[in-house]
Amino acid sequence: MTTIDLTALRKFTLETGQPTHPELLDTTPMERVQDIEIDLEHITITYNQTINHYYNSSENIEREWIYKYNEDPEFVAAVARVIELARRHLRDLPENVACPPGCAECCSGYEPFVSRADVDRIAAHLHMTAQEVLDEYVVKRTSADGYHLGYLRKVTDDIADQCVFLKESRPGRFYCGIYEGRPADCRDFSPIGCDDVNKDLPRNKVLKIGPPFQPKHRKKNSLRR
Ligand code: SF4
Ligand code: SF4
Structure with a gap:
């Protein structure tokens, strides 16, 4: 049985950062989870029993983790929700x-929809001014609270068309x-x-992407900043 202090776990996460690429995540322990028991104070995770056979003996391993007592029931409940969510998504x-x-x-x-911060970020990324980004790539539609300035332009006036920044590396493969x-x-x-997922696309292939989006003015005058 191993006891894990949640405070240390959080510190570890903050210090190291967690891999966000699913292929880098080690999900093996989750696959062997047999039971998760949650009460107001503890979260107990029991793993499947594993038996390793050797030439003349066998080793019996049963692993169990107990997350340390936590005084805050809301925090434990939040962890429980995360675990439940992870288990649901682990199935597929x-x-x-x-x-x-x-x-x-x-x-x-x-x-x-874009906020002022979004426009500034796009402008910095494309080496343009915020006003140029607004004029060229944003359909102005200010939200009631003034937070959003409009939405990203499409390649045509048809709202169901592709985003002006969408590129295709080969037919049917976008980036x-x-x-x-x-x-x-977009980040959300x-x-x-x-x-809406395109189910025809293979998931285990790496997509070779092409060059980034080039603003029209940069094509004419690459020295402009
Ligand atoms: S993620 Fe898609 S919608 Fe968002 S800016 Fe890029 S191409 Fe446009
Ligand atoms: S799977 Fe869904 S969220 Fe991801 S790119 Fe396709 S449509 Fe967008």
Whole structure:
């Protein structure tokens, strides 16, 4: 039995950062989870019993973790919710944790709204001014609270068309041309539970992407900053 102090666990996470690439996550322990018991003070995770056979003996391993007593029932309840969520999504790993490379259904079907911070980030990414980004790439539609300034332009006037920043590396394989500078709305899109996923795309292939999006003015005058 191992006891894990949640405070230390959180510190470890903060110090090291966690891998966000599903292929880097070690999910083996989760696959062997036999039982999770949660009460107001403890979370007990019991692993499957494993038996290792040797030439003339066998080793019996039964592992159990108990998360240390925590005085805050709300915190324990929150951990319980996270575990439950992880278990639900574990059932259909790996299909549920990453977008298939090249899928961009959401870059056509939706209009990502942009805030002032989004416009500034895109402007810095493209070496343009915020006003230029607003004029060239944003359909102005200020939200009632003034937070959103509008949504990203499509390649045509048809709202169901592709985002102006969407690029295609080969037919049917898309990538975002301003990935590091994309708006918060795009960052919030999650493949978990996404109904729009292009199911025809293979998930185990690496997508070779092409060059990033180039603003029209940069094509004419690459010296402009
Ligand atoms: S900015 Fe990028 S991620 Fe967002 S809709 Fe456009 S192409 Fe897709
Ligand atoms: S799986 Fe869903 S969220 Fe991911 S790119 Fe495709 S449509 Fe967008």
